[in-house]
Amino acid sequence: MASHQDSLVFKVRRCEAELVRPARPTPHERKRLSDVDDQEGLWFQIPGIHFYRCDGSSRDPVWAIREGLARALVFYYPFAGRLRELPGWKLVVDCNEEGVMFMEADADVTLDQFRDALQPPFPCLEELLFDVPGSSAVLDAPVLLIQVTRLKCGGFIVALRLNHTMSDAAGLVQFMKAVGEMARGANTPSILPVWERELLDARDPPRITCTHREYDQVEDTKGTLMALDDMDHRSFFFGAAQMAALRGRVPPHQRASSTFEILTACLWRCRTIALQPDPEEEVRMLCIVNARTKFDPPLPAGYYGNAFAFPVAVTRADRLCQNQLGYALELVKKAKADVTEEYMRSLADLMVIRRRPHFTVVRSFLVSDTTKAGFGDVDFGWGKAVYGGPAKGGVGAIPGVASFYIPFRNRQGEDGIVVPVCLPAPAMRRFMQELDALLKEPAPTAATTDKKSTFVLSSL
Template sequence: MAQSLLFTVKRSAPEFVRPSKPTPHEIKLLSDIDDQEGLRFQIPVIQFYKYDPNMAGKDPVDIIRKASAKTLVFYYPFAGRLREGPGRKLMVDCTGEGVLFIEADADVSLKEFGDALQPPFPCLDELLFDVPGSSEVLNCPLLVIQVTRLKCGGFIFALRLNHTMSDAAGLVQFMSALGEISCGMNEPSILPVWHRELLNSRDPPRVTCTHREYEQVPDTKGTIIPLDDMAHRSFFFGPTEVAKIRALLPPHQQKQSNFEILTACLWRCRTIALQPDTDEEVRIICIVNARGKFNPPLPNGYYGNAFAFPVAVTTAGKLMENPLGYALELVKKAKSDVTQEYMHSVADLMVIKGRPHFTVVRSYLVFDVTRAGFGDVEFGWGKAVYGGPAKGGVGAIPGVASFYIPFKNAKGEEGLVIPLCLPAQAMEKFVKELDSVLKNNINQPTIGGPKPSFIISSL
């Protein structure tokens, strides 16, 4: 990705796209999983599409604008606005005011972005414009959509979602519906289901599980990552890189999933890079989709948040001094904690504790979106060349989160691209430590040398 790429984007005035037919004007409560503090932010997604000669003469802006109005008939809560009630309870006022839609043209072709389309993207703020006054949680549009035509005939679809409304699975469900209607269908193949009460607290609420992810940890040493001088980079992990990390583990641990092994490795490298005191607690938070944990399962079409933030906690000293397998066991244990009872317990905790934010002090959060299906969303021009999160480190506390995004590199290798966001000095240390790991020299970090070849984008 050529991060020095500069181009000009011309935008029309933002407009509101409203449902194409009358929709119910009602109040719909979010669930007690939806409205926790850690989800009260806007999350950006971006999709790149090639020119398709079969669509010559057809305008993606016009097609997607009209399809948005039709899709909102089914997903009409997205056309409303969030309000806050007693106990910080969030609800959607289904006003039908609409979503923000931006039409744009860029004097750049898809080819100029380079072979490796991945975060961080140049000029992201131009491809997903932050309309003044639109980015608050309450009383603002719940979706912002920008469609940017490229001079090659391709286009970029960018979207910003108020995260309290949906998780990745729910957002892809909406985007897929928008794609189906763009392609001529009259209604989505999967109809949306609200039923947020399924993830509400019990009466009376009772916390039955341990939730260290919501501990209120004071930041006594100023360890929350500063926002200035941040470095954004993406790292590619294909079969070769994963095999090298896997080889560092004893035979009985080598069968663990790529997600677990990579998470253990990145957590350890990141901790070494940030250099906390050895007695400080550090945390890894693995987002777990809980849709399959319910019996009966959540209904097909449910598009609310249905995931948990299970956490593993240890000291920085133990994490850095022990072999990689130590971190791996902690990651496995955290993931296995999530059950139906665990989700009910989280909902109860939200009500009892006032909807707290998950712990961000010395935390690293990872989210695997490889199965979410962003890249499969079509508007008539075929599948996305890249589809998924627009950057890493998003959220109320930038720098805490990384996404695992499916990716094919310039050699045609299938793998993952993982964006990270760290202070510039810590990023340099992270690069050296990861390079050391991939040279199977995990306990002897390299001191200098060039940036390793597996880093394929930087800003």
């Protein structure tokens, strides 16, 4: 399926990477990450991207963001440090002011040329977020890389990559908003950062009190982890009509379920059918749940560490595929409800007892809802982003495992959610058939129309 991403090609000219250090001296010390932060499943880089329109001024976004970054690092000085590993797989930040890696660039393309390409997968992403040699390691490397690319129209792109052990999406947005505030002239961030990673450390003695099947050690006995070759990347749009169609597919007593719950149940079931696993094999859905408000009292407002869990729904493949959508929906709702303060305490204890295991990726589908994270609200002085959010789907180097829910306004001006999906090409064809069947009008009274020709936004 052809798309604008396939045809949009442009050149990016980058200056040599530099290190941006805090604008004023900061403490030289070592700060421990929490026992939730340094689990093996977070040892990778999170890529994000923001697009901004020209505001008619002659201000240079590169200069403004570089200055805002240096000033924000006075408060968020651990981001200017380097991660070190202590015995027992424990990570600490060596706060040494070495700096954040920063690149200035120019591209011979306008924002309007992106058109429908303003959602993952982005064209020429590797040029907009250049992997500086030696910069992508977890240890002894910059924990944050930022590239600001000017466009021909006067707009610009801010692409970044963060070591996930340092922060989750909420923490990253908090920091980027601080950079924006400082770039606009503020003296201090509106929300002061709070380290206090000990709040999510294991208890003494540690004790696992909840069930955490998201960390089951599952062997890939049937080769179900997807190969990197022949992968199809597409984005799917879910507006009011699509969500009404899906809501009409569940029993009346479930129709008050949240958009996230219904959409996750739908995608998990369609994806599993498309991948055609052994009917008797277990399949999993992991969803990221922000736990900041699950504590009593809640975590401090400025806490910018990882404060989420991967609750899991587990069932046999044949049960998921043969039952109606309501079956998957109940599993999703139960998984979300599992996350409590005790669950998070038990999770931190599990990390210490079981040596920080990776979450299960075999026959797993992970979803992360970024619709309320606020990526698009980051303002460096040019207003809100035209697009702000994840730069691509997936988790680290694992293809096809994860999808993000991203707020999006399509070309018709309709607000909704765009979801990047990555699958082997044959599975993608089956996935689209299953999804199309669900999106067709389920009942005469459903407030929806057949949108099969418009819900697929893009492919690469």
